[in-house]
Amino acid sequence: MIRGFLTFFVTIWATVSTADEMRMAVTTSFDSSGLADVLLPAIKEDLDLDVQLLVVGTGQALRLGQAGDVDAVLVHSKAAEEAFVAAGHGTHRREIMYNDFVLIGPATDAAGLAGATSAADAMQRIAGAQPLFVSRGDDSGTHKAELAVWAQAGFDVGAFGNWYREVGAGMGQALNTAAAMDAYVLSDRASWLNFANKARLALLYSGDPALFNQYAYLPVDPNKNDNVRHDLAIKLETWLTGPRAEALINGYAINDETLFVFNATHD
Amino acid sequence: MTQMFPLTLQQVLVRRRGKVVIGPTDLVLRPAGPTIIIGPNGSGKTTLLRVMHGIERVTDGAVKWQHDDPSQHAFVFQSPIVLRRSVTENLAYPLRLIKTPKPEIAKAVDYWLDRIGLSENRNGPATRLSGGERQKLAIARALIRKPQVLFLDEPCANLDGHTTREIETLLQETTAGGTRLVMSTHDMGQARRLARDLVFMLHGKVHDGGDAEAVFTRPKTKELAAFLRGDIVT
Amino acid sequence: MVEILEGLKAAFWLVVTFDAELWEISLRSLRVTLTALLIASLIAIPLGTFLAVQRFRYRRFVISLINALMGLPPVVVGLVVYILLSRSGPFGVLNLLFTPTAMIIAQVIIITPVIASIAHQSMRELWAEYHDLLISLNTSKRQRILTLIWDGRRNLLTAALAGFGRAIGEVGAIMIVGGNIDHVTRVLTTAIALETGKGDFALALGLGFVLIGLAIMVNLAIHTLSQTEREGRW
Numbered sequence: 068m069i070r071g072f073l074t075f076f077v078t079i080w081a082t083v084s085t086a087d088e089m090r091m092a093v094t095t096s097f098d099s100s101g102l103a104d105v106l107l108p109a110i111k112e113d114l115d116l117d118v119q120l121l122v123v124g125t126g127q128a129l130r131l132g133q134a135g136d137v138d139a140v141l142v143h144s145k146a147a148e149e150a151f152v153a154a155g156h157g158t159h160r161r162e163i164m165y166n167d168f169v170l171i172g173p174a175t176d177a178a179g180l181a182g183a184t185s186a187a188d189a190m191q192r193i194a195g196a197q198p199l200f201v202s203r204g205d206d207s208g209t210h211k212a213e214l215a216v217w218a219q220a221g222f223d224v225g226a227f228g229n230w231y232r233e234v235g236a237g238m239g240q241a242l243n244t245a246a247a248m249d250a251y252v253l254s255d256r257a258s259w260l261n262f263a264n265k266a267r268l269a270l271l272y273s274g275d276p277a278l279f280n281q282y283a284y285l286p287v288d289p290n291k292n293d294n295v296r297h298d299l300a301i302k303l304e305t306w307l308t309g310p311r312a313e314a315l316i317n318g319y320a321i322n323d324e325t326l327f328v329f330n331a332t333h334d
Numbered sequence: 335m336t337q338m339f340p341l342t343l344q345q346v347l348v349r350r351r352g353k354v355v356i357g358p359t360d361l362v363l364r365p366a367g368p369t370i371i372i373g374p375n376g377s378g379k380t381t382l383l384r385v386m387h388g389i390e391r392v393t394d395g396a397v398k399w400q401h402d403d404p405s406q407h408a409f410v411f412q413s414p415i416v417l418r419r420s421v422t423e424n425l426a427y428p429l430r431l432i433k434t435p436k437p438e439i440a441k442a443v444d445y446w447l448d449r450i451g452l453s454e455n456r457n458g459p460a461t462r463l464s465g466g467e468r469q470k471l472a473i474a475r476a477l478i479r480k481p482q483v484l485f486l487d488e489p490c491a492n493l494d495g496h497t498t499r500e501i502e503t504l505l506q507e508t509t510a511g512g513t514r515l516v517m518s519t520h521d522m523g524q525a526r527r528l529a530r531d532l533v534f535m536l537h538g539k540v541h542d543g544g545d546a547e548a549v550f551t552r553p554k555t556k557e558l559a560a561f562l563r564g565d566i567v568t
Numbered sequence: 569m570v571e572i573l574e575g576l577k578a579a580f581w582l583v584v585t586f587d588a589e590l591w592e593i594s595l596r597s598l599r600v601t602l603t604a605l606l607i608a609s610l611i612a613i614p615l616g617t618f619l620a621v622q623r624f625r626y627r628r629f630v631i632s633l634i635n636a637l638m639g640l641p642p643v644v645v646g647l648v649v650y651i652l653l654s655r656s657g658p659f660g661v662l663n664l665l666f667t668p669t670a671m672i673i674a675q676v677i678i679i680t681p682v683i684a685s686i687a688h689q690s691m692r693e694l695w696a697e698y699h700d701l702l703i704s705l706n707t708s709k710r711q712r713i714l715t716l717i718w719d720g721r722r723n724l725l726t727a728a729l730a731g732f733g734r735a736i737g738e739v740g741a742i743m744i745v746g747g748n749i750d751h752v753t754r755v756l757t758t759a760i761a762l763e764t765g766k767g768d769f770a771l772a773l774g775l776g777f778v779l780i781g782l783a784i785m786v787n788l789a790i791h792t793l794s795q796t797e798r799e800g801r802w
Contacts, residue, residue: 090749095765119752121747122748122762134655134657135660136654238765291656292656
């Protein structure tokens with residue numbers, strides 16, 4: 068019996084050695100889309116490269132890049148990305164693909180979004196009807212996009228009443244909360260399609276270019292420390308902007324709905 | 335082995351939390367024993383024993399041996415302390431501490447188990463023994479290193495007559511074997527049976543004492559006389 | 569309610585089909601937590617015992633400090649360890665961030681006070697019981713500590729298992745220092761957090777039931793190995 072236990076302990080301590088490795092910080096919405104499960108095996112195949120994904124919020128992803136704890140960052144918040152590069156934390160910014168944000172709400176649609184003519188119009192209807200609205204409230208790319216859409220429609224969320232609920236959490240969490248409260252919420256399409264707990268919610272409005280969500284790739288500045296694998300980051304960037312990535316990204320679908328549109332410029 | 339006695343207590347004082355427990359008092363113990371300490375409850379018998387053994391420090395005064403060797407002392411507490419181990423392990427423990435070779439330990443343990451009648455129980459937990467059995471174990475454990483002096487604090491308090499007799503026989507054998515006994519007791523009969531000399535304590539001081547025969551027939555102080563008569567002495 | 573039943577079903581299915589990912593993260597959970605437990609115990613048990621037997625000036629303060637550290641929020645520990653191990657931090661050169669080793673370090677910091685505090689409490693009680701005897705037998709400090717640890721081993725095991733419980737269910741610290749990287753640092757608790765965030769409650773609960781089952785098995789295994797329920801031995 069003792070021998071059995073010893074064998075067991077030896078098994079759990081054994082580790083496997085790996086090929087070339089790099090670390091990339093990505094946003095939770097990217098991970099929720101499931102696209103990584105398609106891309107990573109292809110990357111391993113073509114480049115013999117293990118990409119370790121740290122799935123965190125946009126703010127934390129950029130913070131990890133700033134500390135030099137990751138080799139590249141993939142987020143969807145243009146202003147923050149440009150600030151990141153300007154501050155010298157990243158070498159440059161490369162657009163890869165975009166998906167879009169969608170407005171979700173209870174199927175009963177008290178705000179009448181079904182008839183909205185534009186994103187701004189949709190937001191005005193919500194601000195008028197004042198139904199429960201869940202906001203990410205976590206300074207993420209999605210949160211910033213939501214604030215931008217409110218701003219474009221002329222609203223300052225700081226002035227909103229109790230119907231506007233900031234949860235300070237990730238997309239899945241926010242959707243769960245909205246489902247439980249029968250509230251409206253702005254989500255990225257991929258997360259919504261992958262969300263398993265839809266309850267009485269439905270997709271009420273989408274399509275306005277103002278709701279497009281651009282993902283960009285930022286290699287971390289190699290001067291930060293000796294461990295940043297800039298070479299691998301560039302290798303990955305080349306692949307991500309190449310033909311195979313284009314095919315995989317454009318072809319990726321959930322329930323026959325494509326999510327992303329590849330828009331990288333080739334080298 | 336160098337003779338440890340005489341033991342001299344000079345103006346010994348023990349104070350605890352501001353209260354004087356014993357002293358100032360003097361006492362001389364000569365090489366031959368057994369010495370039995372008697373006296374009313376609270377007179378300081380336990381503290382006196384502990385001070386002589388060295389597990390309690392004096393606040394003032396001196397405890398002087400002719401030649402002190404801590405490894406030659408042993409103590410049996412009023413409430414027997416047993417280790418949470420088997421009976422055998424309890425007996426072996428003091429020998430293990432001084433790195434006695436295993437065969438010697440086995441021999442000594444076998445001897446004592448037999449002597450105190452616990453051979454049947456040898457591998458059972460010592461915590462399951464009765465009060466009397468525990469005390470016999472404690473005494474055997476104290477004697478297993480063949481100490482020159484054995485201190486006992488009212489060892490037979492709370493024990494039945496049968497066990498008391500067994501223990502007294504054991505103690506008499508121990509004395510005959512050369513170990514010097516210093517013991518306190520509540521039992522006047524026991525004092526008569528075992529003592530060579532007596533020490534009478536009152537209010538934390540050595541009040542009277544001397545050769546046992548003399549003390550029992552012609553007590554010097556009236557307090558001792560009253561105590562021997564069975565009066566309550568305060 | 570439906571989710572709980574769905575969760576039980578999910579757990580059953582994952583286990584019965586020997587789901588490869590489940591195996592992987594479960595083994596990793598055990599590896600991280602058991603390693604942390606071993607290291608923490610090697611620090612905490614001697615520390616707790618030492619604090620019980622050795623008097624020194626700031627002893628009461630140290631004991632209070634250890635008790636207080638039991639309340640350290642794991643997330644805070646995670647943040648501090650992250651800052652220390654970050655490539656831009658003092659120990660960045662060690663390249664430990666986002667590895668299971670970093671997770672072990674964080675868990676050791678979290679559970680050592682727990683184990684030390686419980687160990688100290690039971691060692692203190694045992695020391696009170698053994699105090700007079702061990703001093704009377706002239707034991708060295710080292711001998712005292714070893715005797716207490718051996719005789720108190722059952723309580724020390726309880727202390728260790730308390731640490732295990734704290735570690736196996738911990739998620740805040742290891743999420744930050746491990747990064748929850750698929751195939752590298754993902755364990756049961758971080759996977760549960762991930763699935764919860766995605767809204768897949770059934771799977772999250774299923775993983776949760778597996779985690780509970782694992783914890784029960786480890787406890788049972790340790791109790792069997794140490795034969796705590798066998799009559800008479802302890």
